Amino acid sequence: MLVELTDIDYEYLGGSPGAARALSGVSLGIESGEFVALIGKTGSGKSTLTQIMAGILEPSTGSVRIEGRDLWGDKRQKLQGRASVGLVMQQPERQLFETTVADDVAFWPKNAGVDGDAIEQLVDRALERVGLTPDTYRHRSPFSLSGGEMRKVAIAGVLVMEPRLLLLDEPTVGLDPHGRRELLEYITGLNRDGTTIVMVTHDIDMVAELADRVLVVEEGRLAADSTPGALFSHRSGQFEELPGASMIARELARGGFAIEDEPITLDELADSIIRTSEKASV
Amino acid sequence: MIGSSPALGQYYPAESHLHRLDARFKLVVVVGFIFALFFIERPATMVLTLLILPLLLVLSRLPARWLWRSLRPLLFILLFTFVIHLLFTPGETLFVFGPITATEAGLTRGLFFALRLVLIITVSSFITLTTTPMALTNAIEMLLKPFKRLGLPVHELALTMSIALTFIPMLLGEAREIIKAQKARGADFESGHILRRARGFVPVLIPLFVGSFRRADELALAMEARGYAGGEGRTRLHELVLVRNDYLWLAAGAALIALMLAADALILW
Numbered sequence: 001m002l003v004e005l006t007d008i009d010y011e012y013l014g015g016s017p018g019a020a021r022a023l024s025g026v027s028l029g030i031e032s033g034e035f036v037a038l039i040g041k042t043g044s045g046k047s048t049l050t051q052i053m054a055g056i057l058e059p060s061t062g063s064v065r066i067e068g069r070d071l072w073g074d075k076r077q078k079l080q081g082r083a084s085v086g087l088v089m090q091q092p093e094r095q096l097f098e099t100t101v102a103d104d105v106a107f108w109p110k111n112a113g114v115d116g117d118a119i120e121q122l123v124d125r126a127l128e129r130v131g132l133t134p135d136t137y138r139h140r141s142p143f144s145l146s147g148g149e150m151r152k153v154a155i156a157g158v159l160v161m162e163p164r165l166l167l168l169d170e171p172t173v174g175l176d177p178h179g180r181r182e183l184l185e186y187i188t189g190l191n192r193d194g195t196t197i198v199m200v201t202h203d204i205d206m207v208a209e210l211a212d213r214v215l216v217v218e219e220g221r222l223a224a225d226s227t228p229g230a231l232f233s234h235r236s237g238q239f240e241e242l243p244g245a246s247m248i249a250r251e252l253a254r255g256g257f258a259i260e261d262e263p264i265t266l267d268e269l270a271d272s273i274i275r276t277s278e279k280a281s282v
Numbered sequence: 283m284i285g286s287s288p289a290l291g292q293y294y295p296a297e298s299h300l301h302r303l304d305a306r307f308k309l310v311v312v313v314g315f316i317f318a319l320f321f322i323e324r325p326a327t328m329v330l331t332l333l334i335l336p337l338l339l340v341l342s343r344l345p346a347r348w349l350w351r352s353l354r355p356l357l358f359i360l361l362f363t364f365v366i367h368l369l370f371t372p373g374e375t376l377f378v379f380g381p382i383t384a385t386e387a388g389l390t391r392g393l394f395f396a397l398r399l400v401l402i403i404t405v406s407s408f409i410t411l412t413t414t415p416m417a418l419t420n421a422i423e424m425l426l427k428p429f430k431r432l433g434l435p436v437h438e439l440a441l442t443m444s445i446a447l448t449f450i451p452m453l454l455g456e457a458r459e460i461i462k463a464q465k466a467r468g469a470d471f472e473s474g475h476i477l478r479r480a481r482g483f484v485p486v487l488i489p490l491f492v493g494s495f496r497r498a499d500e501l502a503l504a505m506e507a508r509g510y511a512g513g514e515g516r517t518r519l520h521e522l523v524l525v526r527n528d529y530l531w532l533a534a535g536a537a538l539i540a541l542m543l544a545a546d547a548l549i550l551w
Contacts, residue, residue, distance in 0.1 A: 086466070087463070089459060095489060111469055112468050158466070
């Protein structure tokens with residue numbers, strides 16, 4: 001098990017009269033190689049949950065283990081555990097601060113005590129991963145870049161340590177369609193190469209398209225843990241928001257054109273329509 | 283760590299007489315009170331004046347420890363004032379400590395000046411504790427209005443102050459997010475000696491500055507887009523209206539100050 005959360009409670013301003021429960025009784029495990037989507041309304045606790053998985057927030061009760069190492073146990077376990085988790089926060093371009101792109105991406109390896117030559121290699125590899133040519137970008141100031149490029153540099157600054165678990169909090173928000181597609185390609189590429197992905201998003205179509213597992217957070221609790229196919233099944237009606245493909249299928253059924261299976265992506269929908277109409281014409 | 287300190291945002295929300303009182307009157311009464319404090323000559327009056335604190339606590343429904351909270355950062359100055367007077371006032375010797383001597387007159391003088399500071403700090407902190415920062419800025423703007431003729435940009439000053447006030451929680455929130463992001467990249471804000479730790483905050487301060495400049499630009503644009511053109515002819519959404527109660531409290535405040543001064547003149551010891 002790569003990630004193991006047990007009975008996590010999290011309280012903001014714990015102990016004071018303004019205390020607010022952000023998470024209660026969350027337990028879950030994530031296996032190596034999974035692509036997990038984390039969905040739920042604004043304020044439901046998704047971001048808090050990712051920050052707890054990253055070891056940035058300490059849970060009020062419960063334990064967080066990464067590859068069996070207790071993130072809030074002794075210091076050595078903590079450092080080792082954290083080193084295998086990368087967190088891309090909302091609008092990660094806010095974290096840029098160095099004078100050059102290369103220096104900014106090198107921030108984490110420098111903190112982790114990686115030595116000079118190795119850092120350069122890691123930086124180049126991370127920049128290439130997000131589609132930025134190292135020779136063109138290395139010496140530029142991160143503040144002279146476009147919004148989309150800044151986001152890529154910020155993400156490279158997290159990928160640079162090649163974390164086994166990558167947590168992304170609404171990574172595509174504010175990007176144009178082209179930038180969005182590019183970014184999602186890099187993320188799926190990473191997942192294919194073995195990186196475990198946990199992605200917070202409001203984009204249901206993206207979930208249907210990419211994730212093999214969906215976690216639904218509702219008012220600080222884990223309300224559902226299932227596959228996109230089961231969650232978006234338009235017959236069981238488990239979830240109120242549906243991907244575009246599911247809604248089209250439902251409308252078609254209502255109009256008398258019943259599709260046998262339950263497509264959730266556009267590709268599946270097209271396949272289903274073709275199959276259903278072939279059957280009808282036989 | 284940034285964000286966990288309650289020092290900013292002094293306001294303590296509650297329903298009380300002091301909370302309802304017009305902010306301008308609170309300011310005027312407190313300024314009058316502090317002024318009067320400097321006319322008091324007898325230590326006994328100063329001690330008696332301390333009775334005002336429980337009275338204000340009852341009227342404002344504040345927990346007493348909030349007063350302590352406003353005093354705590356100034357403890358060193360209080361102690362310093364006390365010790366300087368204790369040791370450097372000529373008079374009958376109280377005790378000798380090495381080359382320095384403390385005097386009886388020094389003890390009373392020290393207490394006197396320290397108590398004066400305590401009263402100034404605590405009584406004025408009642409203003410910030412019972413008034414929202416916004417109401418306070420409005421009140422200051424209105425009280426400063428006469429100085430407009432002398433060329434003081436009163437409206438702009440007040441606006442700058444209120445924008446700064448609304449930005450503080452936003453900046454704190456942003457700082458908290460940036461700290462988390464840098465921590466996730468292995469930044470260490472907690473260990474090492476003070477210089478190292480100070481340098482460690484560069485990765486937080488730079489994004490914070492960049493963010494505030496961007497936000498300031500955006501705000502200026504948004505204000506202009508909605509027709510902001512300076513203070514001339516602008517009206518307020520919440521006009522400060524004085525009610526009879528406000529005048530009653532103002533009279534009560536004035537009476538209290540008069541009582542304090544009279545006591546000082548009458549008390550003989």
